Amino acid sequence: MSLFGSTSGFGTGGTSMFGSTTADNHNPMKDIEVTSPPDDSISCLAFSPHTLPGNFLIAGSWANDVRCWEVQDNGQTIPKAQQMHTGPVLDACWSDDGSKVFTASCDKTAKMWDLNSNQAIQIAQHDAPVKTIHWIKAPNYSCVMTGSWDKTLKFWDTRSPTPMMTLQLPERCYCADVVHPMAAVATAERGLIVYQLENQPSEFRRIDSPLKHQHRCVAIFKDKVNKPTGFALGSIEGRVAIHYINPPNPAKDNFTFKCHRSNGTNTSAPQDIYAVNGIAFHPVHGTLATVGSDGRFSFWDKDARTKLKTSEQLDQPISACCFNHNGNIFAYASSYDWSKGHEFYNPQKKNYIFLRNAAEELKPRNKK
Amino acid sequence: MGVCQFFLRGYCRFGERCWNEHPRGAGRPGGPAPPSQVTSGRGGGWGSSNQRYSSVIQPSTFKSDTWGGSRDHGRGFFGSSDFGSSGGGSRNADFSQNRFSALANSQSVADGSKDEEERLLECVVKDMEIWESSGQWIFSSYSPMKEKLNVSGFSDVSPEELRLEYYDSRAKNMIGNYIDAVQQLAAQWKNRLLQLKALNSSTKAALLSAFKNTGTQPSPAFGLGGQQTSSFGLSSFPVNSSSTSASSFSFKASSSLINSSSSGTSPAAGVSSSAGSAPAFGATSSPSAPQPAGFGSPAAPSAASFSFKTAATAGGFGTSGFSGFGSAAAVNSSSTTTPLPAFGAFNAATATSASPSSGALFGQTASASGHHVTSASAAVTNTTASEKLFTPKSELSAEEWQQFEAKEFTIGKIPLKPPPLELLNAYDLLSLFRNNMF
Numbered sequence: 001m002s003l004f005g006s007t008s009g010f011g012t013g014g015t016s017m018f019g020s021t022t023a024d025n026h027n028p029m030k031d032i033e034v035t036s037p038p039d040d041s042i043s044c045l046a047f048s049p050h051t052l053p054g055n056f057l058i059a060g061s062w063a064n065d066v067r068c069w070e071v072q073d074n075g076q077t078i079p080k081a082q083q084m085h086t087g088p089v090l091d092a093c094w095s096d097d098g099s100k101v102f103t104a105s106c107d108k109t110a111k112m113w114d115l116n117s118n119q120a121i122q123i124a125q126h127d128a129p130v131k132t133i134h135w136i137k138a139p140n141y142s143c144v145m146t147g148s149w150d151k152t153l154k155f156w157d158t159r160s161p162t163p164m165m166t167l168q169l170p171e172r173c174y175c176a177d178v179v180h181p182m183a184a185v186a187t188a189e190r191g192l193i194v195y196q197l198e199n200q201p202s203e204f205r206r207i208d209s210p211l212k213h214q215h216r217c218v219a220i221f222k223d224k225v226n227k228p229t230g231f232a233l234g235s236i237e238g239r240v241a242i243h244y245i246n247p248p249n250p251a252k253d254n255f256t257f258k259c260h261r262s263n264g265t266n267t268s269a270p271q272d273i274y275a276v277n278g279i280a281f282h283p284v285h286g287t288l289a290t291v292g293s294d295g296r297f298s299f300w301d302k303d304a305r306t307k308l309k310t311s312e313q314l315d316q317p318i319s320a321c322c323f324n325h326n327g328n329i330f331a332y333a334s335s336y337d338w339s340k341g342h343e344f345y346n347p348q349k350k351n352y353i354f355l356r357n358a359a360e361e362l363k364p365r366n367k368k
Numbered sequence: 369m370g371v372c373q374f375f376l377r378g379y380c381r382f383g384e385r386c387w388n389e390h391p392r393g394a395g396r397p398g399g400p401a402p403p404s405q406v407t408s409g410r411g412g413g414w415g416s417s418n419q420r421y422s423s424v425i426q427p428s429t430f431k432s433d434t435w436g437g438s439r440d441h442g443r444g445f446f447g448s449s450d451f452g453s454s455g456g457g458s459r460n461a462d463f464s465q466n467r468f469s470a471l472a473n474s475q476s477v478a479d480g481s482k483d484e485e486e487r488l489l490e491c492v493v494k495d496m497e498i499w500e501s502s503g504q505w506i507f508s509s510y511s512p513m514k515e516k517l518n519v520s521g522f523s524d525v526s527p528e529e530l531r532l533e534y535y536d537s538r539a540k541n542m543i544g545n546y547i548d549a550v551q552q553l554a555a556q557w558k559n560r561l562l563q564l565k566a567l568n569s570s571t572k573a574a575l576l577s578a579f580k581n582t583g584t585q586p587s588p589a590f591g592l593g594g595q596q597t598s599s600f601g602l603s604s605f606p607v608n609s610s611s612t613s614a615s616s617f618s619f620k621a622s623s624s625l626i627n628s629s630s631s632g633t634s635p636a637a638g639v640s641s642s643a644g645s646a647p648a649f650g651a652t653s654s655p656s657a658p659q660p661a662g663f664g665s666p667a668a669p670s671a672a673s674f675s676f677k678t679a680a681t682a683g684g685f686g687t688s689g690f691s692g693f694g695s696a697a698a699v700n701s702s703s704t705t706t707p708l709p710a711f712g713a714f715n716a717a718t719a720t721s722a723s724p725s726s727g728a729l730f731g732q733t734a735s736a737s738g739h740h741v742t743s744a745s746a747a748v749t750n751t752t753a754s755e756k757l758f759t760p761k762s763e764l765s766a767e768e769w770q771q772f773e774a775k776e777f778t779i780g781k782i783p784l785k786p787p788p789l790e791l792l793n794a795y796d797l798l799s800l801f802r803n804n805m806f
Contacts, residue, residue: 043528062531088535090528106532129532149529174526188524189509208515212495214508214524236505261502270501275527338527339505341550342534342543 026334028312031354034077034331039063042333042351044091047324052098055324056080057331059353060089066103066113071329071355083113083120090129096137102144104130110146112158123158126150132185134178138197145201147173147185155201165201169193179220182228182245186215192233194245209233210241210256219279221286221302232288232302234276240290242302255305260292275339278320282362284327289362291318293339297332304365316349323358330358485576488512489567492519492575496565506557516579521560525553568780 038061048056055071066089068080087107101113110124128150136143144156149172154163171188183195190209195201214236223229230244238260247253262272274294281288291297295314314334321332335351372388374380491512507525509518537546
């Protein structure tokens with residue numbers, strides 16, 4: 001079965017629903033399992049950019065490693081290489097030319113991994129774990145942006161040990177996203193800041209959080225002419241806010257929607273509310289995917305304001321997700337995200353990364 | 369033209385365009401849905417919003433086309449995908465599905481702010497109920513409404529931070545410590561939540577005064593001048609009520625602090641958190657400021673247990689303790705990353721440290737949210753407080769002493785005065801934990 005460009009995937013998955021019931025629910029969606037997954041929870045996933053032929057996936061995990069696989073057209077995954085940090089890896093990203101991978105870790109450093117030589121060197125230092133890392137490619141400069149729990153956002157030229165710039169954050173950085181020339185950073189205590197990156201990074205606006213609880217993940221989306229125009233922000237309370245930076249009518253254009261909650265068939269019983277662990281926008285369709293602690297992923301169309309699909313429930317939370325550069329593959333990681341504390345942590349439980357054909361399911365709804 | 373039954377129940381899809389009558393007096397069950405754009409029976413309808421999270425999950429008007437194999441339990445497919453717009457303008461009268469429109473009451477113009485307060489409080493209570501029963505992450509900040517500051521007593525600890533603490537504890541074979549600390553934090557969360565759910569008059573008063581004080585940019589901005597005092601007001605719940613609290617932590621007490629803390633403890637420090645070190649718990653964050661108070665114990669300001677403080681990491685002495693302390697003043701410890709030798713030096717230190725760290729851009733002081741406010745200015749604002757940081761034992765009544773001695777505060781009996789120096793080390797769990805970890 002070809003993973004790309006064809007609409008296989010779902011149909012075959014569907015039939016098994018009625019027939020066999022696998023006792024083990026680790027892959028109810030019957031998606032492709034990546035071989036040799038990390039030994040501990042996966043914190044981040046990233047696919048190679050379009051500049052690299054083929055598809056390469058990197059995943060950072062709580063086992064202090066970053067792994068790289070080649071994903072072939074037939075769905076086969078081949079482990080390629082691995083690098084280690086001295087602390088759990090919290091985030092990873094690719095450079096624009098696909099030759100380097102940047103990794104951020106709890107060991108307060110960030111590293112640059114040259115895939116050709118398989119060497120990794122430290123390029124950043126913070127006073128606390130580095131939570132986010134992004135590569136910025138501007139017309140007149142390129143740098144790595146790191147956000148840390150030490151309440152700073154630092155920009156690094158990989159050749160120098162001191163940051164090009166440091167921006168203070170109101171609180172610990174919890175999540176960030178960069179789509180040139182915009183960067184959005186969400187911090188603890190419901191802080192939310194947007195930066196503009198032209199010429200040099202500077203704070204653009206502080207935004208009142210549209211959500212009532214802790215911010216968990218953020219993803220920038222673009223408009224029809226491919227310019228970043230807003231972001232989606234997820235919280236621990238099963239809710240995502242869609243926020244436009246300069247909407248014609250903020251009251252109507254910005255909205256929030258609930259997701260990753262147990263059903264409300266019984267309206268009198270309280271719902272279970274789960275955290276939204278990751279949000280990713282499809283690079284072509286502009287629709288988005290959310291993954292949650294409930295072990296499900298959902299696809300949404302924010303323009304039509306509808307849900308496109310929700311998956312079956314996996315037996316573990318889904319901790320990370322991402323799309324490949326052309327939107328054909330949706331990768332999601334099934335591993336424990338600490339949402340229920342240490343009691344539910346089982347180091348023996350296997351962690352998975354699944355790949356799904358995303359070409360068809362994320363097509364937007366047509367608005368009439 | 370009949371009365372619209374859907375509107376009465378709170379979920380009319382047509383809103384203003386509805387042909388039936390929407391009687392205004394019908395208790396405003398909730399913003400009716402805006403005119404639906406979904407024509408064909410395509411999936412994902414608009415369930416009408418229900419911005420108060422009331423237990424009714426509006427069934428979607430259009431049945432979804434269920435996808436092949438995927439099937440949520442029951443109608444969860446749409447029930448959970450309700451869309452509500454959280455308009456920035458909570459005061460607009462049109463029925464956009466404004467999540468916060470419970471507070472935008474077109475008919476309450478006459479009632480004015482009073483009504484809004486009522487709704488805010490109702491909103492808080494409802495949210496607390498939901499929070500309690502939903503199983504969602506408990507170590508989270510909270511605010512009932514966009515422009516409002518975070519409600520005190522709740523501070524953010526992300527799952528990753530907690531997990532890292534666990535991993536570090538495990539590496540040092542001190543998992544017991546971790547478990548205890550987490551349990552304590554959870555207990556404090558629960559206390560605060562129950563308190564807000566019950567909403568007795570003093571909690572109400574504290575909350576309302578806090579809400580009133582929100583000016584403009586709340587969140588990150590905390591920390592300055594006027595805002596500062598307001599946010600401090602927040603912190604106390606019954607405790608220190610208002611301005612006194614935090615401000616007292618920061619500068620007033622300084623002198624006494626320095627004297628008493630030669631051993632390296634930083635009483636107030638506990639409070640604001642933690643300084644640079646790690647994620648720390650609750651106490652850290654707090655631009656919402658007086659988090660410490662947040663923990664249900666005014667004692668929070670209490671110092672870290674002495675023994676642990678000295679073990680403090682980075683920079684030892686200065687870090688958690690003092691920088692935390694100083695940051696209380698600045699409210700936002702941007703400067704906390706730098707270890708601070710002594711309080712006295714703090715002012716100077718932060719002022720100077722602030723600039724270099726921020727490097728170019730942003731002009732620290734200019735930064736809107738000003739949390740970088742040089743501590744000097746912060747100090748100025750803070751000195752308005754006249755309360756001391758600690759109450760000498762002689763000044764405490766027997767009951768207050770008892771409360772401080774007790775393992776937990778009894779709601780309703782939480783002393784208004786700050787705790788006595790003697791009992792400080794009993795309370796600062798966070799610093800305790802934190803210092804073990806880093």
